[in-house]
Amino acid sequence: MTGAIRTMTFPEDDNPVTVLAGPSALAETYRVLRELGVDNATVVCGRRVASLDLLRSLVREAPTGLRISVYDLVEPDPSDTTCERGGEFAREAGAQAIIGIGGGSSMDAAKAIAAEAVQPGWTVAQDHPGEPAQIDFAPLPVLLAPTTAGTASEVTPFSVITYTKTKRKLVLGHPALYARYALLDPLVLQTCSETVRVAAGVDALTHAIESCVSKQATDQTRRRALQSIALVAPHLPRVVDDVGDVQAQEQLQLGAMIAGLAFSKSRLGIVHAMALPLSALFGVPHGVANAVLLPFGMEFNAMSDTEGFAAIAAAMGVDTAALDDEQAAATAVDAVRALATRVGAPRRMSEVGVEREAIPRMAEDAMPSAHIACNPRPIQKSDLIELYTMAF
Numbered sequence: 001m002t003g004a005i006r007t008m009t010f011p012e013d014d015n016p017v018t019v020l021a022g023p024s025a026l027a028e029t030y031r032v033l034r035e036l037g038v039d040n041a042t043v044v045c046g047r048r049v050a051s052l053d054l055l056r057s058l059v060r061e062a063p064t065g066l067r068i069s070v071y072d073l074v075e076p077d078p079s080d081t082t083c084e085r086g087g088e089f090a091r092e093a094g095a096q097a098i099i100g101i102g103g104g105s106s107m108d109a110a111k112a113i114a115a116e117a118v119q120p121g122w123t124v125a126q127d128h129p130g131e132p133a134q135i136d137f138a139p140l141p142v143l144l145a146p147t148t149a150g151t152a153s154e155v156t157p158f159s160v161i162t163y164t165k166t167k168r169k170l171v172l173g174h175p176a177l178y179a180r181y182a183l184l185d186p187l188v189l190q191t192c193s194e195t196v197r198v199a200a201g202v203d204a205l206t207h208a209i210e211s212c213v214s215k216q217a218t219d220q221t222r223r224r225a226l227q228s229i230a231l232v233a234p235h236l237p238r239v240v241d242d243v244g245d246v247q248a249q250e251q252l253q254l255g256a257m258i259a260g261l262a263f264s265k266s267r268l269g270i271v272h273a274m275a276l277p278l279s280a281l282f283g284v285p286h287g288v289a290n291a292v293l294l295p296f297g298m299e300f301n302a303m304s305d306t307e308g309f310a311a312i313a314a315a316m317g318v319d320t321a322a323l324d325d326e327q328a329a330a331t332a333v334d335a336v337r338a339l340a341t342r343v344g345a346p347r348r349m350s351e352v353g354v355e356r357e358a359i360p361r362m363a364e365d366a367m368p369s370a371h372i373a374c375n376p377r378p379i380q381k382s383d384l385i386e387l388y389t390m391a392f
């Protein structure tokens with residue numbers, strides 16, 4: 001199935017990424033590279049993506065004069081070491097651009113590698129919790145093609161890196177980390193397993209919900225967040241039921257990306273702050289960590305922004321007409337729990353390999369996250385311990 005490719009830009013969101021969307025959008029790679037004046041590019045991906053036909057043919061069918069090399073060593077939760085090596089690889093290959101293909105891990109690594117290729121040691125130098133990332137140079141231009149509908153890394157200025165020595169998972173954020181182009185190809189999403197589709201979809205929903213009620217939300221980011229929820233909520237169950245439902249994949253992919261436009265500006269909240277240590281300490285996939293924590297985080301926040309949560313409930317499809325804001329806000333949590341159950345998301349930390357003894361350390365590690373400051377309700381370390389305990 002092929003269709004027209006849509007070109008989208010988002011000046012009203014103050015987002016510099018140009019999005020090309022539609023079935024077979026990945027095939028636009030060559031044209032984009034030509035427009036950028038690039039004749040040598042490095043693909044950054046993981047082993048699974050490297051073995052797919054879509055990647056092999058991208059390399060094999062490159063037009064004469066365009067060299068594409070592949071750095072396929074990105075692991076889930078990419079480490080500083082992986083980015084260091086990737087930067088070295090791209091430098092040695094003579095890459096003038098980086099193409100990240102994969103889920104959030106590969107796209108985040110691609111952004112860091114684009115910086116690392118220009119300035120060796122950049123990634124390691126950013127291991128400072130609570131401080132913004134520093135970039136005083138231009139990284140290589142980046143193209144990103146997501147294989148999951150979740151992270152929205154393709155339109156955000158963030159790169160989440162796990163530091164090997166300190167065992168910290170940090171969100172590096174800087175406007176220089178934005179990609180130039182995002183290629184949203186719904187056909188590429190069909191390569192993912194059901195578990196990955198669920199985790200990614202719940203991650204997207206978490207982005208939209210946390211963005212909507214963030215203290216840094218604006219009218220525009222809130223509009224985007226609600227638009228995202230209205231796309232993700234009905235289409236996630238459809239792609240879980242039928243991976244070949246291209247129309248649902250396309251809408252979900254769009255919804256996940258739109259949440260990225262919102263949270264690039266608004267940032268996130270308690271759920272993302274709490275999710276980081278689950279991945280850093282126990283290797284819980286990011287989306288799975290969010291799936292477990294989202295209802296608990298929402299319950300914690302619901303009464304501090306009843307209007308925001310009432311709007312979330314309505315965007316989820318709940319009929320809130322006869323309810324006041326407090327009642328409607330409570331239904332938002334129920335609607336998310338029902339959706340998570342419908343798509344078979346895990347419900348407890350104990351189901352996904354987290355150890356109870358680590359709760360104090362996890363609370364300690366979550367506190368410096370920049371997401372904490374954006375949460376609508378103030379958070380103490382003791383709140384995190386209580387929530388982790390409830391979610392265990």
Ligand SMILES: [Fe+2]
Nearest residue numbers: 151203207286
């Ligand atoms: Fe996320």
